[in-house]
Amino acid sequence: MSQSRIHYDHDEVLHALSRAEAQARDASASHSQARPAMPVSAAGKEFTALAERLQSAFLRVHETGQRRVDVLAQSLAAGTSQVENFTRADEDIAESFQAGQP
Helix, strand or coil: CCCCCCCCCHHHHHHHHHHHHHHHHHHHHHHHHCCCCCCHHHHCHHHHHHHHHHHHHHHHHHHHHHHHHHHHHHHHHHHHHHHHHHHHHHHHHHHHHHCCCC
16 A cells, blocks of 8 residues: 655745735736727728727737636635645644544
8 A cells, every 4th residue: 555645835835826826916917907009090091900900809819818817816826725725634634643533
């Protein structure tokens, strides 16, 4: 029978996750404020339709990037929650052994 051991410093892991989540939230805020803008007039009088399509494409790319950054922040928050749950369970099990309970 094999044994599996997981060794980690939960404070260090939680700190790293918290730092990464804060960076992702900052990136999300910055990204949401920097929406692409291409004035229709920038393409010239003969290319209005092209400029409109380009602006639409730029916005779609921007929105996709925003969703990705937001999902990253949500995933990091979920990871924090999982580490906290694992830590609590580990502490509860350790306490039960110390109390002599199986």
